[in-house]
Amino acid sequence: xxxxxxxxxxxxxxxxxxxxxxxxxxxxxxxxxxxxxxxxxxxxxxxxxxxxxxxxxxxxxxxxxxxxxxxxxxxxxxxxxxxxxxxxxxxxxxxxxxxxxxxxxxxxxxxxxxxxxxxxxxxxxxxxxxxxxxxxxxxxxxx
Ligand SMILES: [Zn+2]
Numbered sequence: 001x002x003x004x005x006x007x008x009x010x011x012x013x014x015x016x017x018x019x020x021x022x023x024x025x026x027x028x029x030x031x032x033x034x035x036x037x038x039x040x041x042x043x044x045x046x047x048x049x050x051x052x053x054x055x056x057x058x059x060x061x062x063x064x065x066x067x068x069x070x071x072x073x074x075x076x077x078x079x080x081x082x083x084x085x086x087x088x089x090x091x092x093x094x095x096x097x098x099x100x101x102x103x104x105x106x107x108x109x110x111x112x113x114x115x116x117x118x119x120x121x122x123x124x125x126x127x128x129x130x131x132x133x134x135x136x137x138x139x140x141x142x143x
Pocket of ligand 1 (some may be wrong): 026100101102103104107120121122123124
């Protein structure tokens with residue numbers, strides 16, 4: 001089997017979808033740029049963590065606070081990266097801009113502001129009202 005799913009979905013797009021497709025690919029491009037940016041930032045921050053380790057320092061506390069901030073920042077970026085990767089996989093399957101919960105198109109304004117969104121605002125709101133697992137609450141506290 002040497003069928004490329006991307007070319008298959010591209011070929012199946014009708015002329016009427018052109019405007020939407022252009023908009024979508026702009027958003028997907030934005031996601032890819034954001035992903036590269038995040039990867040570079042994470043790498044830079046990790047390098048900072050490595051170079052700033054000074055086992056001989058007596059007053060290690062201010063550094064420690066700084067390091068913890070950087071670690072928290074890396075973790076925030078990694079979560080964003082996961083969301084972007086998820087949305088990109090979504091896009092590869094030809095479902096970009098389609099809510100994964102209800103299957104309705106996501107508001108283009110929402111995608112403009114949050115290109116990695118895979119839920120429409122309605123479903124997002126519903127999911128947010130549900131009780132959160134402890135790990136999610138912990139993340140919120142850090143942010
Ligand atoms: Zn939805």
